[in-house]
Amino acid sequence: QQKVQQSPESLTVSEGAMASLNCTFSDGTSNNFRWYRQHSAKGLEVLVSIFSDGEKEEGRFTAHLNRANLHVSLHIREPQPSDSAVYLCAVSPRNNNNAPRFGAGTKLSVKP
């Protein structure tokens, strides 16, 4: 069964400094990776999707995927206090008839 782990559990950065979040997964055949953001136990919004090794940028959010190392990361450029939230990594298998699995999340706090 797919295992998804995120680190760190919590992260505090100053406004304008880069924030980096990590996610490791166990199934090397996975080919579908997304980062979601959740503000205060509300619904989740997708930030960036990535399907092949390398990087994918969506505004201030950049995902890096290295499937050989079973690792996907999210980098937030110039974070703002409004970016304070829980960030969740979701990994989907190659077979789309199987559901995405999530990590436990990283709680990001951005200090003014």
Add this chain to the structure above:
Amino acid sequence: EAAVTQSPRSKVAVTGGKVTLSCHQTNNHDYMYWYRQDTGHGLRLIHYSYVADSTEKGDIPDGYKASRPSQENFSLILELASLSQTAVYFCASSDPNQNTLYFGAGTRLSVL
């Protein structure tokens, strides 16, 4: 506007009682999912469905049943609610090709 709507938004149930959580989507998506969220556990998959009248077990199906009577509707049923089922429950839908999840606002369930 396409959306995923969950009802009720919050519920207090008694131990041993029956609870039904409902989800309705207007995204015209084939896939629907139920996840629960507990502090420190991220989102854990309970049941999912990729076609009407068929459901699949996720990672933590014990104590839960699911029903998908139509493409738009997906219910989660707790026949005998227990204290350990106190959590926030999220429903989501997705297109099988893109696999991005679109979430409802969540249902906060307290079992007393």
